[in-house]
Amino acid sequence: MQTIVIPLVPELPDLLHASPSDATWAITATLLAGAVATPVMGRLGDMYGKRRMLLVSLLLLVAGSVVSALGDGLGPMIVGRTLQGLASGVIPLGISIMRDELPAERLGSAVALMGASLGIGGALGLPAAAFLAERVDWHVLFWVAACMGGLATVLVLTLVPESRVRTGGRFDLVGAAGLSVALLCLLLAISKGAAWGWASGWTLGLMGVSLVVLAVWGRWELRTGQPLVDLRTTARRQVLLTNIASAVFGFAMFAVSLVLPQVIQLPTATGYGLGSSLLTVGLVMGPSGLVMMAVAPLSARISRTRGPKTTLMTGAVVVAAGYLLGIVLMSAIWELLLVSAVIGAGIGLAYGAMPALIMGAVPVTGTAAANSFNTLTRAIGTSAASAVAGVVLAQMTTRFGPIEVPSLNGFRTVLAIGAGSALLAFLVASFLPAHDPAGAGARPATGATAAEPAES
Known part of the structure; x- marks a missing residue:
């Protein structure tokens, strides 16, 4: 596609x-x-x-x-x-x-x-x-x-x-909207920057909005129970x-x-x-x-x-x-x-x-x-x-x-x-953690919710 x-x-x-x-x-x-x-x-x-x-x-x-x-x-x-x-x-x-x-x-x-x-x-x-x-x-x-x-x-x-593996809970509509706005502004500025001019008001404005929304979004995601x-x-x-x-x-x-x-x-x-x-x-x-x-x-x-x-x-x-x-x-x-x-x-x-x-x-x-x-x-x-x-x-x-x-x-x-x-x-x-076989932390589900994997 x-x-x-x-x-x-x-x-x-x-x-x-x-x-x-x-x-x-x-x-x-x-x-x-x-x-x-x-x-x-x-x-x-x-x-x-x-x-x-x-x-x-x-x-x-x-x-x-x-x-x-x-x-x-x-x-x-x-x-x-x-x-x-x-x-x-x-x-x-x-x-x-x-x-x-x-x-x-x-x-x-x-x-x-x-x-x-x-x-x-x-x-x-x-x-x-x-x-x-x-x-x-x-x-x-x-x-x-x-x-x-x-x-x-x-x-x-x-x-x-x-799959029987589900988290359940409530969907984070605020987080989805915030991330969507931030990504749209960022990628629109990147993809259209050459045509608009990298120092143009549209390009700089969209990048600025993206940074501000990302900061607010990050704070929300850290505070909400189901991000x-x-x-x-x-x-x-x-x-x-x-x-x-x-x-x-x-x-x-x-x-x-x-x-x-x-x-x-x-x-x-x-x-x-x-x-x-x-x-x-x-x-x-x-x-x-x-x-x-x-x-x-x-x-x-x-x-x-x-x-x-x-x-x-x-x-x-x-x-x-x-x-x-x-x-x-x-x-x-x-x-x-x-x-x-x-x-x-x-x-x-x-x-x-x-x-x-x-x-x-x-x-x-x-x-x-x-x-x-x-x-x-x-x-x-x-x-x-x-x-x-x-x-x-x-x-x-x-x-x-x-x-x-x-x-x-x-x-x-x-x-x-x-x-x-x-x-x-x-x-x-x-700088990634040393030897971590591909199957670590990736076992297939048995129907129960998997436990949190240990840090590598």
Whole structure:
């Protein structure tokens, strides 16, 4: 769902009969809706049933896809993409169901594969979406998305049991509203800052509102009896450092998605562009998803024998190595394919470790909320990376005919920033508690509420 509109981005203003700035809301709406929905769905899953909230998320996805498929203007597209974004909690909900239902010996590999699927879907979705966009009417993309969402809904209804692990209680409406306002202001400022100006009143004002609301929200969450986000649990060393590493890692992984497609599509007359189609972009980026899937068992094995801390650190090093390769290997399709695959391997390792680290430090009754918050931190890191990379590429340009395009040094700078971010994630992960096997604190439920896990 995140990559399905990428092939349409250059044509969105014409397709939606909107200005270029307004057409970007087709992407921004999904980002904002996902940021709000992820922690809310996680908490509701812990309270009222993870399978139930998983089904709600999938139905929202189907509804959003149908609305977009039936619409022709900007309004229906924004509504549809917002509904699709509200389904963003499916991954943390799925991981949490696994914790409740699977035996300990199967949990590590299952969680690693589910974590890696965050990258697998995006990597494989891009070539499929590019192929369809070049050959059929754009509405077909959303009909395909609706069919996939419908199939997933049927499979969940048929195969996934409802967990008996519930927290009960009352939903924290004030906390949900406060966090939603803070996230909307923050991400809106980040995503629109380049267009509005980073020193503009709108950008600075939204960031200021976000900080004030976050401070008030934090005070409320610490004082209420049933918070949306348990900040005391979130402040535990293992959870806090994992979330910080996740945000930094989310920042690191975005560079490859921004640089490689542009290098592949820029004309060869620039001296560094490869002059290929968007379909080629998909075929270059797609194998990274298969690599993520392939390394998922390795991620689980390392976590089981050496602890997920080691897995996360290894993944960060591999990603950094991939970016450093990209700085010197950028002149042929096979070189970019190699770079994409190496970075994909690192992402697969790290994404398999993060849920294991979170589940090793939170009670089973708070699994969905904790995993959802971890997913949110990655999304914030990715959004920040998009803004930073956009500024770098806008400043480091070269003239090509009548237009300015990002320069080779600009692309290399973004890749270097990605490598540095991955190494920073490695540094943060190094302060995590020592050896903590993936199954620690993550035993499957037996129907009773699990006790609070011991501190690592």
